[in-house]
Amino acid sequence: MHLKRIELENFKSFMGELVIDLEEGFTAITGPNGSGKSNSGDAIQFVLGTRSTKSLRAQNVKELIFNGGSRSKAAKSCEVTLIFDNPENDSGERRLKVDADEVCFTRAVRLTPKGAAVSSYRLNDRPSTSSEFRRLLIEAGARGDGYNIVLQGDVASLSTMTPLERRRVLEDVAGVTQYDEELRKADRQRKQVESQLEMIDVFEKKQ
Ligand code: ATP
Ligand code: MG
Numbered sequence: 001m002h003l004k005r006i007e008l009e010n011f012k013s014f015m016g017e018l019v020i021d022l023e024e025g026f027t028a029i030t031g032p033n034g035s036g037k038s039n040s041g042d043a044i045q046f047v048l049g050t051r052s053t054k055s056l057r058a059q060n061v062k063e064l065i066f067n068g069g070s071r072s073k074a075a076k077s078c079e080v081t082l083i084f085d086n087p088e089n090d091s092g093e094r095r096l097k098v099d100a101d102e103v104c105f106t107r108a109v110r111l112t113p114k115g116a117a118v119s120s121y122r123l124n125d126r127p128s129t130s131s132e133f134r135r136l137l138i139e140a141g142a143r144g145d146g147y148n149i150v151l152q153g154d155v156a157s158l159s160t161m162t163p164l165e166r167r168r169v170l171e172d173v174a175g176v177t178q179y180d181e182e183l184r185k186a187d188r189q190r191k192q193v194e195s196q197l198e199m200i201d202v203f204e205k206k207q
Contacts, residue, residue, distance in 0.1 A: 001095050001142055003044070004102070005083040010066040010075035011046070012039040012058075038152055043080045047107045049134055050145050061109050061117040077110035095140045100124055105133055138178075147173045 006020040013036045020029075020040060029037050042056040046064065050056065058064050068074035086096045086103045096103045106122040107130075121128040123136075137143055147169060158166065171177050 001140060002085040003082055004085050005081075006040065006043055007081040007083070008040075008043055008078075009080070010078040011043050011080050012036070012064055012066065012078075013069070014039065015066050015069075015072055015075070041149065041151065044082060045149060047080050047082045047105050047133075048137060048142060048148075049130060055145075061119065062111065062115075064109060065111070065117075077108060079106060079108040081106040096136055097139055098124065098136065103136075107133075141175065 002024065003022055005022060008014045008018045008020070010016065029040055031037055038057070042058075042064075046056055053059070053061055053064070056064060065078040066072075066075040082105045084096060084103045084105070086094050086098065086101055088094055088101075102124075104122075104124050106125070108120050108122075109117050110120070111117055119130070121130055121133060123132060134143075142148055158169065161169070168177070171180075
């Protein structure tokens, strides 16, 4: 799946609008310490969805909005759009189950007059939800908390993990974890049905 472009607006250290074009092949972003390299990766995770804001290296969602730094005014909202290529393959299927050659996922955060942060989502510019994002991305194998993104320090932590932890990572990449969860769910349901059957049994014996 090809991420073609990232459009940022007032996200973390990026004041105003910024477009990052990602051509086919390999794109490297370089710059001195603190210049926003990791923040541009955080922007991708912000839209794809992660378990917590902490993994975007912010205490809360408000900290994702450009704070003005030392010289500018703080912004009141931020927004990131990821633009994915979504062509039909030979059998007429698309990786993202959206009937369009290009899919734009937009997540925005705005501050209310009272200072609370509100998130909103758009898919190809129509209102959407975080759960629709999650469903489409899981189907396409592009979860934000999966191993699509290798963060600063991840390689070092992979090499110091216990074999069991490393196996979990590999299973997650291979897509096995998802089935483990389904198995656990099916097992819970089976136990529930068994106990209901027992109750019916007891009830029938009493009759
Ligand atoms: P390194 O090479 O050290 O890994 P980097 O290029 O990855 O650096 P980032 O971590 O992307 O740097 O950027 C850190 C900078 O982003 C810090 O200077 C921090 O103050 C700034 N920053 C983070 N959040 C905001 C925000 N909401 N508004 C303005 N600046 C922010
Ligand atoms: Mg960094």
